[in-house]
Amino acid sequence: MHKKNLEEKLVKKRELIVIKKARENNLRSVNALIPKNQFTVITGVSGSGKSSLAFDTLYAEGYRRFVENLSSGAKLLVHAGRKPQVEKIENLAPAIAVSQNAARPNVRSTVGTFSGIMDFWRSIFLIFGKAHCPVCDHLLEKRTTEEIVNGLKQLKKGTRIVITAPWKSEQPLTWKEKINLVASQGYARIKLGEKIVALAELSFSDESTLMGQEFEVVVDRLNLGKNALDKERIIDSLLTASRLFSSSAKVWVDGEEKFSFQEGLFCPRGCFSSEELELTCFSFNSQKGACPKCSGLGELAQANLQKIIPNPRLSLAEGAVVAWFKNGGRKDGFDYYQKILEALGKRRGFSVNVPVEKIPAKKLKSLFWGEKKPLKIIWQGTEKEILFEGIIKMLEDKYQQADNLVARKEVEKYFVLQTCPECLGGRLKKEYLAVRLFDKNISQLAQMEISQLVVWMQEKRKLIQSWPLEGQDWWEEIEGKLRGLVEAGVGYLSLDRTCQSLSGGEFQKIKIASQLNDGLSGVIYVLDEPTVGLHGRDSQKLINLLKKIRDKGNTVVVVEHDQQMMQAADWILDLGPGAGVEGGQLVFQGTLEQMKKEKTLTAKYLFQKENKLNKKQVAKFAKKEMSAKNIVIYQVEHHNLKGFDLKIPLGKIVTFCGVSGSGKSSLVEDVLSKSLKQKLYHSEDLPGKHRKIEGIENINRVAIIDQIPLGRSSRSNPATYSGIFNQIRELFAKTKEAQQKRFTASYFSFNMKGGRCEYCQGEGELKNEVNWLEDIRIICPYCSGLRYNKKALEIKYHGMNIAQVLNMDIQYARAFFSHMPAIGEKLEIFCRVGLGYLKLGQDAFKLSGGEAQRIKLATELAKKSNGKTLYILDEPTMGLHFADIEKLFSILRELTEKGNSIILVEHNLEVIRNSDWVIELGPEGGALGGEIVFQGVPEDLLKAQTWTARALKGC
Structure with missing residues (x-):
């Protein structure tokens, strides 16, 4: 009674999240309590309903309510999702999910860009970095208009000043075309040699005498009079001249060049100049900053002969060139290439029927690098001349023309990645890699291990004391984010490590660490097994990190099996008692101390009451x-x-x-x-x-x-991946009704025309693609999500149609197909590895990594x-x-x-x-x-x- 009164008081104070009658997936009207601003672990056997409660109910409703309260304009940019099957959730807050199977950022995203750390580094390098000449390494200088004006103030009165813009054009123009272009800009004079000549006085009758002569456009002329120097006029003329033709301006004093000016930075030794730096200069994702050779990737893909012909014991006719002759001997346009190979062998004197390793390298050279003269082949009954450029050129062209990740990955198999010779892996243009902070460029900092970078930053703390407070704040922000990554157990990574190369656990830990420094409070964080891939030592670091997030006034809910995590939790929810239809019940909720008295399966193992591995x-x-x-x-x-x-x-x-x-x-x-x-x-x-x-x-x-x-498609599932579905379709095709209607096994495939619903093409869902939004999936109104048409569904095997079989959980299917050893034995293995609760037709993208x-x-x-x-x-x-x-x-x-x-x-x-x-x-x-x-x-x-x-x- 006392416990019930306490819970009622906590609910009234809004200190408990109350979930009433949750029925998502296999949840059986679960009533649960989650303390706010506490660290809660949801555990239970696989398939007991943990994710259904944490993600499909708690997070989904928290996120939906948050979106529902946004303005109408903001709602257009996000999708709230459907309301979960739950009667009521009280005292709910906005929710953020950190899941294992979330979509990764694009291939250019790195640890540094994803965590936001590189944004701060770019700002620091822009303001405090020292730009050096990429040619001679001398410190670049910047001349201001103020400096020139101050220099002119020292001149005597009556001094003649001429401001010019040197002519420069990438186009090969005649003298007349050049002068007409200058005149069209509104200028009347040029400086030709030591003379200033009016455009009207120029004669173009003999252009040969003018060819090769350099000239400058006169932008302004003035004399220093008795009055004060016209500062605004000079600055305006300097800027105008520098923006005309050559990005520079000259100041002539009594016929002699006194000053030169250009906007931006320049090397005093005259070997380099550039525009002023901006933030995008330090981003390899911008055209401004990215190395032009590798487009900011730091690597170049080059064709590898060993990958193109991995097995030289094969002959060319047997498919030694794997790019032309696919796995399992399946031909894919190989006949066409075979004709080319035969013509090439005839010209170079080798046979396509002998092992490649026995063909002299000189004779094979043209196979890789191509022929200068066309080859004659007979193709489809017609003689054709083919200019064969070689396998390497063909693969490189295919790689460059690949318009999606799948196509590019297919070609990448035949390439090796090599460090870009232009930027040496730095990703940026040379001039921006020459900008250094304490003798390090931004790429060198990004390549350091995060734990080492933290030490380096601590060593430089005294050197930033003279910086403005804004710069010191940026430094503090970076240090805080880096420490969060170290605490999350990924201090061994570097900021330039691509997100695509991270394991699921590493990527999730980076997301968790990013939350620590976002300043949010009053939020529910729902995490999916964050200890995956972590050693016990690193798990403790992660637990400390989650507690810091909790201590900022947030509610942390973790789906987890890790013993350390459960022992550190403030509150535990245990779902079970079994998986699938045998699960979906809350068998315990309370503290770790209270759990010791329970007899749930988790409690028995956690406290070593029933652990055969001990x-x-x-x-x-x-x-x-x-x-x-x-x-x-x-x-x-x-x-x-x-x-x-x-x-x-x-x-x-x-x-x-x-x-x-x-x-x-x-x-x-x-x-x-x-x-x-x-x-x-x-x-x-x-x-x-x-x-x-x-x-x-x-x-x-x-x-x-x-x-x-297994895949990100609804067409992949346990039945298809294991090959069981092929056997099931064969059984349906052998039924009396199917044979009467001449339905083959392929008729019962949802990947082919025949028995599938053509409205959704066997998906069972319709996908709506909306600008800016994640794809919205709705159940197909024609087949009601069953994937098949009426004719296919009329065929029954032991009283079940094909859709009903796909909807069986594996445990039930094992009994259903017990008379068919080829199927039943495979399903028995699925049950033994703890997957009996899954549906045969469970979409692959809904499966966890485990x-x-x-x-x-x-x-x-x-x-x-x-x-x-x-x-x-x-x-x-x-x-x-x-x-x-x-x-x-x-x-x-x-x-x-x-x-x-x-x-x-x-x-x-x-x-x-x-x-x-x-x-x-x-x-x-x-x-x-x-x-x-x-x-x-x-x-x-x-x-x-x-x-x-x-x-x-x-x-």
Whole structure:
């Protein structure tokens, strides 16, 4: 009773957000309380309804109400979204979401531009930077009109002054055309040699005598009289002259050149001049500042012969040129290129039917660089002459003409990125890279690791004490934002790192850090698993950052499974008890202390009441004799990796760990994975730098299960990705009704004409594209979101039509197709990895990163293995509850017991504790990382002094 009265008082004081009867997705009329200005964690097993409550209900309604209160004009620029299925939410505030699967900025966006830090650096460089000559490095000067006026004041009275504008034109004009142009500007005299000549006195009868002579346009003439110098007239004439033809003006005193003037900056040695600096000069996203060679990217894509012909053992006829002969032997215009190759071989004396490696390099030269004379080919019954410019020129043209990211990515496979020779990776024009602040240009600062940049700024603090307060405020703002990034655990990144190259976790942490310095209060921040990709040490930094946001008067709501995060929370909501239809209930809400008394699944695992992956099993598997078979990598020097040798045991679960930025992804993804794909599948991707790799003969298949989304389309879903949908369509096509109507399996595809709804083309939704707005999706009014037309929906398999099957959750579908082992066994694997709650037809863009990864894992596990498969998983516990992790680990253990090998990149302490072998990189991130700080069995790790060892000892 006391607790109820307390809650009522808090509601009246508007200190509690009250959610009543939330019914989004699988939520079953959830009533929840969230304390305002507190740190709340929403947890529960995968599919229990966490995101439905946090994002689809709380955030969606907070955002919708905020938009509804905007002016009519502002509403045109944003889309409020539909009202969530919830009876009431009281004491709600505007909400901001920081989710894992949010759209990334464009390819030119960097950590510095996205966080807003580069805006402040540009202002500082504009005001306080020192411009140097890009030719001789001398400090540039700026002459003002005031200086010239002051110089003229020193002259004697009666002195003749002439102000001229030197002639300059990019166009080849005759003398008559030049003079007519000067006259059209309203000027009557020019200075020709030492004489001033009226235009009317010039004769053009013999232009040859005038050719090559330089002249200056007389803009103003005056004598210094008894009265004061006409300052305004002189300044006006100087500016007019400098803006006429050559961007400069001259002042002649009694026939001699006394002063020169031009707007902007100039080198006193006469080797360089430029306009005055402006903010856009320091932006690689502006035409003004960007390096013209690389368009501000800092890199140039150049065709790579090894990628164009990755397998020289093939002949040209067999498709050695992969750009012309696509994967799996599928031809794509190859017949046309085959004719060119045959004509080229005939001219240069080589056969298209012998392996490329046996053709002399001289004879192949024209294949890459082209022919000067046309080739004759017979194409479609007609003889044609083709000027063949070479594969490299064709690919470069295709790259330049690519009008979208997908087309460009397709061509990029055959290129390597090299540092731009013009700006040397600085992205800006040379003259703007020559502007320095404390001997650093803006690009050099952006290339420093953020943690090092903070130290550098602290060292320069005394030097900015003389700056105006505005400049010091900018400095403070940058320092504050940089510290926020360090606290978020991404201090190893640099400001010029592109957002497209960041992991989902890194990008989310940058968004979180950006919120710390925005000055907002009274806002609800809803975050999706911010600890993804973070080591335990870095997780604590992130928790401290979230608490700072809370302490500014904001409400922080986090969807999370991390033990540290839950222990730090002020309030916990636990959803369950199961997933999908078995979830959607609030099984607990309260403090961590109150949770200790509960019997929910989360409480049992959190307080070690029910965790089969625990301290008692530290070395159960590690004590087994390690395999004699290994993969050995020698002298790894990719990115920050320090040239070490590494032995990886096969037939075991090997976990790579280490703090963020220590080099795990560089080693496993860039070196190991790409080397395996190159050796086993002749992949075009080149591995990171290393001397050699041994032991690949011990495996015959590699399955790389990463965090890359399945797709951003509603046409991709678990059924299509796993291949199950092909089998389901075959079953529908074999029904009596379908055979009578001659419906084939393709008729039941929503990607092809036939049984799909043509109004929405099988999407089930209509997409409205509105200027400035995110695409608005509405349910198709013709098929009501079912994707198919009436004829297709009339066909039933065991009483269910095709749309109903796609709407089944995987757990139900497993029972429905239990009589079909080819389908049922695959669905069983999906259930075992904790995906039984998903719909077969769940749109890929609605899946979390963890769900997408487990779909890939289930698809790989469904393939037959002969015991020599290597599975490489990047953070497989992402988005998983303790109970789900236990299920996943048991599957991985089964794989190794069959002779397969598992390599994990993981931070989860229980997974590390129960691995057979652990390899930790460090000791820190970035330049201070890249070393092997531990390798061995988990029980030995507990004796070490690494960051992971400390975390294991503390839990």
